[in-house]
Amino acid sequence: LELLDVDKVSVKLDGEIVIHDPCYYSRYLNIIEEPRRILSKGGINIIEPTRTKRLSYCCGGPIESISPRIASTIARNRFDELKMFSKKLIVMCPICLSNLRNIADEECVVEDVSSYISKIYGVEK
């Protein structure tokens, strides 16, 4: 995400998505604006949930190996918040992806940022 050249975004998508910052990117690595810049350039309207950026809320995934029950309870809490903003969710971490997908209902789509990136850079049609 830090290395991608925003000016080379070649495809415009449309529609709106709600963004879920992973704890590790936002609070540990301070990667917050990079994905937003790239996705906006690709025509995507990013919606910020209540708990976002440095105050993003954990998906519960890190505790799954110890307790799937606790992990899914936290994921439910986060998912319910995100889906109030959009039925399309974008995540950036494989743990968030799997944990939020596990409890997502059928009307919602949870995608990793990479699948959007490959589209807006014209790698994938």
Place this chain on the structure above:
Amino acid sequence: MRVERVLEEVLEKLELKEFTESMENASMRLSTAPYILYNEYPYLQTYEEEVRRAKEEVLKNIDYYIDKSLKSVEKAAGRGLYLERKEEVHRVLLDIIGDNNKLIVKSKSMVTEELEIRGFLESQGHEVLETDLGQFLIQLSGDKPMHTVAPAVHISRLGAIKLLKQLGIDIDEKAAIEDIVYKVRGYLREKFVKADIGISGANVVSADTGSVFLISNEGNIRNTTNLPPIHIAITGIEKIMPNMELAFKQAILQAANAGLYPPTYLSLIAGPSSTADIEFRRVYGVHGPIEKYLILYDGGRKKALENEVLSEQLFCIRCGRCQAECPIWRLVGNIWGGKVYGGPMGMGWTAITEGIEKAAALSHLCLLCGRCREICPMDIDLPRIIHMLKTRYSF
């Protein structure tokens, strides 16, 4: 202690719907309030750094500040003691209180929980009553305090009514929260007047004057520290601030981060009550206490100062803000914790007061999501402390 046992306790609570709903509702309110307050009173932000720097100074020279605080207390005609171990505190309390059936009123204090003062004094034949409403309900229920500032966040209206009924208080199941509070007020009022001793904690101690700062919204602390003839304040050595101005700043910073601002009452107690009205001779014990004691308690704190990672926990002003932001704490409160402390700050405090081994088992439930570090007004790197604890657990 094993991780399996920690997990068992947490999962058990997760099945109780009334409990988890009360926790979630309370957490939502606790976590939102400070944002609104910081917006409305922007100077709170500037206090954070001043208080943090003052704490650095105090912790670096802790022996000097303990000594200075005690001397200041004596200068104000109080008695100051520094005690390292729980048994010493118990012995000193018995010396002050005596051994025949005293009535003791207490305000809420985590350090007195650490010292198990209520249980100890009861075992010695004294009657001890918690006067903070939440803590009073905790005393009746036999539960652990669920939050530093709001210990009974998990008890519902109906739960509270059931507890009062057990005590023999006549109250209807349909009673509103206002009625519950009024009943407790009536019950405790009589006890305040009759009490022989008042025991409190301290939100802050000012080293230059020996004054104790106490925050309250219920008004119970004023009654506890003013009506009985003897007042004993007990607190940890990390609560010392260099002077009155900084002590005040820490006190209100704690209140705001607990979501209560302005605090309804801020008591500043610098010694026993006194008068010099007759012949200009100072006489102690007028309307307030005749005797005032300050006990500064170590309980593992100085040892923690030697640990580069764990020592950060001593910057904690115990506002509980990290708890309200923690995904695990929001589910089960202080069930995830040691005997006294729980949640993010509870990992470090349990390590200090009960040992690293115990805290290490608890720490494995932490997600290391880092929200606690983000909002801590003292900028404590809580995930770093918890990460260190995780590495100290042997599977």
